[in-house]
Amino acid sequence: MFKTEIADCTMEWLRCLRKNGYRLTAPRKAVVEIMASSQYILTPTDIFTLARERYPKLGLVTVYRTIEKLEELGLLQRVHRPSDCQGFIAAYQGHQHMLICQKCGLVQFFDGDHDGINDLMKDVETQTGYKINEHWLQLFGVCKKCRQKNN
Amino acid sequence: MFKTEIADCTMEWLRCLRKNGYRLTAPRKAVVEIMASSQYILTPTDIFTLARERYPKLGLVTVYRTIEKLEELGLLQRVHRPSDCQGFIAAYQGHQHMLICQKCGLVQFFDGDHDGINDLMKDVETQTGYKINEHWLQLFGVCKKCRQKNN
DNA sequence: TTTTATGCAAAGTATTTGCACGGGA
DNA sequence: TCCCGTGCAAATACTTTGCATAAAA
Numbered sequence A, B: 001m002f003k004t005e006i007a008d009c010t011m012e013w014l015r016c017l018r019k020n021g022y023r024l025t026a027p028r029k030a031v032v033e034i035m036a037s038s039q040y041i042l043t044p045t046d047i048f049t050l051a052r053e054r055y056p057k058l059g060l061v062t063v064y065r066t067i068e069k070l071e072e073l074g075l076l077q078r079v080h081r082p083s084d085c086q087g088f089i090a091a092y093q094g095h096q097h098m099l100i101c102q103k104c105g106l107v108q109f110f111d112g113d114h115d116g117i118n119d120l121m122k123d124v125e126t127q128t129g130y131k132i133n134e135h136w137l138q139l140f141g142v143c144k145k146c147r148q149k150n151n
Numbered sequence C: 001t002t003t004t005a006t007g008c009a010a011a012g013t014a015t016t017t018g019c020a021c022g023g024g025a
Numbered sequence D: 001t002c003c004c005g006t007g008c009a010a011a012t013a014c015t016t017t018g019c020a021t022a023a024a025a
Helices: A010-019 A028-033 A044-052 A060-072 A115-128 A144-149 B010-019 B027-038 B046-056 B058-074 B115-128 B144-149
Strands: A077-081 A087-090 A096-101 A105-112 A131-142 B076-079 B089-090 B095-101 B106-110 B129-144
Touching: A010 A028, A028 A060, A028 A087, A028 A115, A044 A077, A060 A077, A105 B115, A105 B129, A115 A131, A115 B106, A115 B115, A115 B129, A131 B115, A144 B144, B010 B027, B027 B046, B027 B058, B046 B129, B115 B129
Parallel strands: A096 A131, B095 B129
Antiparallel strands: A077 A087, A096 A105, A131 B129, B076 B089, B095 B106
């Protein structure tokens, strides 16, 4: 049920970009290197700052444009949180949901094809007459490490 | 499990504002009248346009400021959707979740204290070591009316 | 060599803030 | 009357677009 391995998919992402007709440029590589290995939700500005350490000439606009492409290819997904919705994180295969640490921002994925959810959706369909096409489930909490650290 | 009644909470909201030390002004009333009875997700601009029909001198800034207060008082909640997160809708008592029609935007509420969800959260807590504090569950689909109308 | 990608600057959106005036209580 | 609330204008953020240059293939 859980994806705990921290795979660095940089090579895979670069291959995917090339396969889809995109050129492999230094700025793109810098952004991909950051995002393909991060377990944290990053905003375009965060990405810009981090990727600049690898490629100082990088412009913020290129970050936006690269995010757009990676999202199109299903490699990156936008994350919605109560306070902001500009965060991005690597998208995992299949139907995945997130558990987000409210202290450190660490993200853990779990899949949503749990019987409970399916039962709930069936109930809701029957009772409302809606045809349900999509569901969003996101959990917020405090991770193991943060719980041990303080209070 | 479902809240199907379409209660117009205008009076209740106005009472709540006054109880919390806010003045009952014409612009605020116009915004409250729109939001307290809407079953649809509205953006600040939508609210502005609609409330202007009732109070033409209304400024967009006042809409933002009123939304802020209503949100603070727990009367209004922000709704996140794949494409945008600037929508608002009346917040219902207790732990509520939304089922949103992808065609017409009609929103139906249901409560999330379903056994399935609780079981899932317990599983996730055990397996990850996280302490879960909050969950977001939102369903997207097509409502009865829209399904009957076209295709 | 050809064509895509980049970075800068400028233009759009969305939202917030400063401030003098107006209207609720 | 007193003070909060309002609308305007300006400021701030965030994101997208136009365009000449740079670099991938």
